[in-house]
Amino acid sequence: MTLSLGSLVIWLLVGLIAGWLAGELTKGSGFGLWGNIVIGIIGAVLGGILLSALGVDPGGFLGEVVQAVIGALVLLALISVVRQAT
Numbered sequence: 001m002t003l004s005l006g007s008l009v010i011w012l013l014v015g016l017i018a019g020w021l022a023g024e025l026t027k028g029s030g031f032g033l034w035g036n037i038v039i040g041i042i043g044a045v046l047g048g049i050l051l052s053a054l055g056v057d058p059g060g061f062l063g064e065v066v067q068a069v070i071g072a073l074v075l076l077a078l079i080s081v082v083r084q085a086t
Contacts, residue, residue: 014061015040018068025069026076039072047071 019036022043031039047067051058058067 010061011041011044012037014044014064014068017065018043018072021065021069022072022076025073026080039075040068043070043072043075044068045071046075050074 015037016033017040019031019038019040022039023031023036044064044067047070050071051067058064
């Protein structure tokens with residue numbers, strides 16, 4: 001699999017938007033710019049897995065952002081549970 005510069009920029013943009021939105025929706029202090037991008041990208045993968053399992057295909061840039069935000073919210077919830085357990 002080759003990743004073009006344009007694809008990488010889109011991944012980072014979706015990750016940034018999703019991470020920021022998820023942080024805002026959870027009223028968290030956030031993880032900073034790079035942390036939010038990482039949370040958003042991991043959330044995009046997690047959201048893709050979850051929505052695929054449900055048979056949902058979001059389609060388009062906005063759909064990808066929504067999918068990433070859903071995944072990022074799930075990831076932030078998991079992080080919160082782990083933090084409370086320790």
